[in-house]
Amino acid sequence: MTGFSIATVSNAMNDSPVVAARTKDLIRSAAERISYAANPRAASLRTGRTGLVAALLPVDVSAGNEWNGVGHAEVLSGVSQAIQGTPYQLSIFVVRDAAEGRMAAERIVTQRLADGIFFSGILTEDPRIDYLLRADFPFVALGRGLRPSGYAHVDIDSGWVAREATRRLIAGGHRRIALLNPEPRFAYAQERIAGYRAALAEAGLPLAGDLIAEGDLTARFGRQSVLHLRGLEDPPTGFVCANEAATLGLLAGLNSLGLSPDGAVSVIAYDDLNVSAYFSPPVTTYFQPVEELGRTLGAFLLRRMAGEPPEHLIKVFRPSLIPRQPDRLARREMDDVPIQQRRQT
Amino acid sequence: MTGFSIATVSNAMNDSPVVAARTKDLIRSAAERISYAANPRAASLRTGRTGLVAALLPVDVSAGNEWNGVGHAEVLSGVSQAIQGTPYQLSIFVVRDAAEGRMAAERIVTQRLADGIFFSGILTEDPRIDYLLRADFPFVALGRGLRPSGYAHVDIDSGWVAREATRRLIAGGHRRIALLNPEPRFAYAQERIAGYRAALAEAGLPLAGDLIAEGDLTARFGRQSVLHLRGLEDPPTGFVCANEAATLGLLAGLNSLGLSPDGAVSVIAYDDLNVSAYFSPPVTTYFQPVEELGRTLGAFLLRRMAGEPPEHLIKVFRPSLIPRQPDRLARREMDDVPIQQRRQT
DNA sequence: GTGCGGACTTGAAACGTTTTTATCCTGCCG
DNA sequence: CGGCAGGATAAAAACGTTTCAAGTCCGCAC
Numbered sequence: 001m002t003g004f005s006i007a008t009v010s011n012a013m014n015d016s017p018v019v020a021a022r023t024k025d026l027i028r029s030a031a032e033r034i035s036y037a038a039n040p041r042a043a044s045l046r047t048g049r050t051g052l053v054a055a056l057l058p059v060d061v062s063a064g065n066e067w068n069g070v071g072h073a074e075v076l077s078g079v080s081q082a083i084q085g086t087p088y089q090l091s092i093f094v095v096r097d098a099a100e101g102r103m104a105a106e107r108i109v110t111q112r113l114a115d116g117i118f119f120s121g122i123l124t125e126d127p128r129i130d131y132l133l134r135a136d137f138p139f140v141a142l143g144r145g146l147r148p149s150g151y152a153h154v155d156i157d158s159g160w161v162a163r164e165a166t167r168r169l170i171a172g173g174h175r176r177i178a179l180l181n182p183e184p185r186f187a188y189a190q191e192r193i194a195g196y197r198a199a200l201a202e203a204g205l206p207l208a209g210d211l212i213a214e215g216d217l218t219a220r221f222g223r224q225s226v227l228h229l230r231g232l233e234d235p236p237t238g239f240v241c242a243n244e245a246a247t248l249g250l251l252a253g254l255n256s257l258g259l260s261p262d263g264a265v266s267v268i269a270y271d272d273l274n275v276s277a278y279f280s281p282p283v284t285t286y287f288q289p290v291e292e293l294g295r296t297l298g299a300f301l302l303r304r305m306a307g308e309p310p311e312h313l314i315k316v317f318r319p320s321l322i323p324r325q326p327d328r329l330a331r332r333e334m335d336d337v338p339i340q341q342r343r344q345t
Numbered sequence: 346m347t348g349f350s351i352a353t354v355s356n357a358m359n360d361s362p363v364v365a366a367r368t369k370d371l372i373r374s375a376a377e378r379i380s381y382a383a384n385p386r387a388a389s390l391r392t393g394r395t396g397l398v399a400a401l402l403p404v405d406v407s408a409g410n411e412w413n414g415v416g417h418a419e420v421l422s423g424v425s426q427a428i429q430g431t432p433y434q435l436s437i438f439v440v441r442d443a444a445e446g447r448m449a450a451e452r453i454v455t456q457r458l459a460d461g462i463f464f465s466g467i468l469t470e471d472p473r474i475d476y477l478l479r480a481d482f483p484f485v486a487l488g489r490g491l492r493p494s495g496y497a498h499v500d501i502d503s504g505w506v507a508r509e510a511t512r513r514l515i516a517g518g519h520r521r522i523a524l525l526n527p528e529p530r531f532a533y534a535q536e537r538i539a540g541y542r543a544a545l546a547e548a549g550l551p552l553a554g555d556l557i558a559e560g561d562l563t564a565r566f567g568r569q570s571v572l573h574l575r576g577l578e579d580p581p582t583g584f585v586c587a588n589e590a591a592t593l594g595l596l597a598g599l600n601s602l603g604l605s606p607d608g609a610v611s612v613i614a615y616d617d618l619n620v621s622a623y624f625s626p627p628v629t630t631y632f633q634p635v636e637e638l639g640r641t642l643g644a645f646l647l648r649r650m651a652g653e654p655p656e657h658l659i660k661v662f663r664p665s666l667i668p669r670q671p672d673r674l675a676r677r678e679m680d681d682v683p684i685q686q687r688r689q690t
Numbered sequence: 691g692t693g694c695g696g697a698c699t700t701g702a703a704a705c706g707t708t709t710t711t712a713t714c715c716t717g718c719c720g
Numbered sequence: 721c722g723g724c725a726g727g728a729t730a731a732a733a734a735c736g737t738t739t740c741a742a743g744t745c746c747g748c749a750c
Contacts, residue, residue, distance in 0.1 A: 042736035072418035080439035090437040094425035252623040278597040387706035
């Protein structure tokens with residue numbers, strides 16, 4: 001004890017303007033010396049605020065030991081960086097699916113287990129979003145549903161990516177283009193289909209529904225899909241792939257068929273891990289660092305918890321093209337190779 | 346309120362034997378109805394226990410956007426599964442390195458921010474372990490230091506893996522064998538070197554120090570290493586690789602040299618993600634599901650926090666061999682292909 | 691010299707539990 | 721019939737904060 005009362009110490013530690021600057025210094029340095037810090041749970045009890053940010057983490061990070069390459073750790077790391085230095089701590093709630101996520105959200109809200117929530121894997125009609133909007137509880141979605149208004153979110157412009165990728169393949173001369181997509185219940189799956197269709201339509205190509213493969217985006221899915229698709233009577237020569245894990249499987253499948261993405265067959269992927277450069281052959285991708293999504297999400301959540309309305313807490317990233325494939329497309333664009341590419345040796 | 350006092354309700358909710366069975370039922374069902382659950386922070390304030398398990402998560406999950414394929418999310422998921430149903434919650438502390446991890450541990454202990462800690466990336470002399478042992482605070486290490494006694498840990502028998510892998514390459518006729526290893530400050534890096542050396546020694550082969558490459562285990566590191574190693578005047582034909590990300594880079598590097606692991610050159614990797622089956626060509630690996638490590642770790646931490654001494658809370662996994670490479674080694678062992686292999690289509 | 695405002699500081703209540711101690715009740719034994 | 725054991729419940733203190741209302745002290749104006 002410095003001689004000051006508990007109340008003054010509390011005020012000093014919270015940088016209240018009512019306490020004299022000199023006193024504040026005295027108390028602060030004393031606290032430093034004995035490495036005192038307020039017990040966050042006692043504070044929480046008094047204030048009602050928990051100081052916690054809840055992450056809804058899906059448990060099937062790897063579906064039956066099959067890698068699906070979702071960068072959950074990168075997101076967590078990004079969010080953590082954003083809340084570094086604030087009084088918030090990151091708390092993990094593991095859930096199996098969106099429905100269980102909605103239950104977890106309800107528990108978090110009613111029992112006040114956290115001050116804010118975030119989650120990914122947004123469905124077209126997402127029960128978590130519906131619930132949290134009704135409960136008027138601060139949250140940020142990593143991804144967006146079909147009507148993405150009224151709530152804070154961070155997302156990748158998947159529709160744009162799918163359209164650009166499809167266009168690029170069309171420009172390369174491909175007429176039969178396959179889409180390796182996540183399961184249709186995910187909102188971004190629909191976005192991707194829309195983008196893909198738009199590109200086909202504007203080129204006057206038929207909308208080939210049989211060329212859309214939907215699955216869990218594991219490498220296994222990628223391989224199975226390409227084996228099936230290449231078995232069709234008019235097989236696709238272009239592939240737009242939703243992530244790198246599936247792309248790896250796709251390449252393995254092509255390989256086992258004696259094929260390779262050499263121009264006659266082309267692959268364009270969405271790139272989450274920046275690892276496509278090491279595939280054989282390297283694959284052209286649209287790249288977006290996941291950690292940056294996480295950082296943005298964290299910053300938004302802080303502002304949302306501070307009371308800011310969600311209207312402006314929206315950011316949709318457009319990944320950057322990394323042309324890597326040795327095909328006629330890449331050759332045409334060799335001079336606008338972005339920085340990421342150069343950094344890699 | 347059911348008419349019973351606060352004290353009785355508390356006792357009933359905590360399943361205390363002093364309260365009558367009938368009363369307990371009454372209170373429990375009432376709690377169910379209004380979905381009441383005790384405020385964990387108030388409880389924590391009273392009891393001194395926090396109900397939190399701290400995870401020290403390294404921030405450089407991807408080193409400069411380069412994938413290093415460490416399954417942090419899988420570990421977290423495994424631990425979460427283990428503490429499911431207990432009153433414990435998982436809390437994330439992001440740190441840059443082991444030194445910062447030690448600071449975080451100190452904060453957690455002195456300010457009682459959690460009841461237990463776990464962390465990975467164990468160094469040969471790990472400051473976190475030293476500190477937590479001195480502070481007598483419950484923790485479980487994912488990995489083990491050079492003198493792995495007196496504390497709970499879960500690990501992979503890296504020395505054994507390195508020895509087996511090296512032996513296998515020697516049996517395949519390789520004389521110059523390279524080791525792609527993590528940075529030497531990590532304890533398991535030393536283990537791997539020891540195993541590698543043991544295998545060389547028992548075969549009467551020289552200990553070629555120039556064939557050990559050390560780095561961050563990204564794909565970039567794998568590529569650079571193989572390019573350098575194959576540039577030596579007596580280049581290695583066998584490669585023992587520490588993870589899948591580096592293996593991917595290694596294959597890309599071999600490929601760019603016009604080489605392939607076809608028997609004349611062989612690669613054996615440690616497999617963390619079960620994705621090597623999709624490399625071209627598929628690579629023989631030692632596989633250990635990371636999530637299982639996490640589950641075991643979580644279970645150990647619970648027991649440790651319950652007061653169990655650390656002596657028996659030790660488990661060292663031996664990964665299982667998955668022969669996949671089309672080389673003389675694989676051909677010899679084709680009939681003992683383990684289950685993981687068969688499941689993959 | 692009294693009163694008053696302003697700048698700081700402090701007392702005390704409250705947050706929702708757990709736990710120790712006390713009280714109440716019932717039935718049984720002496 | 722009184723006392724007492726023992727089972728069931730209740731009262732109350734304590735955990736460490738925050739915050740509001742109340743207090744102290746000082747100088748200055750009247």
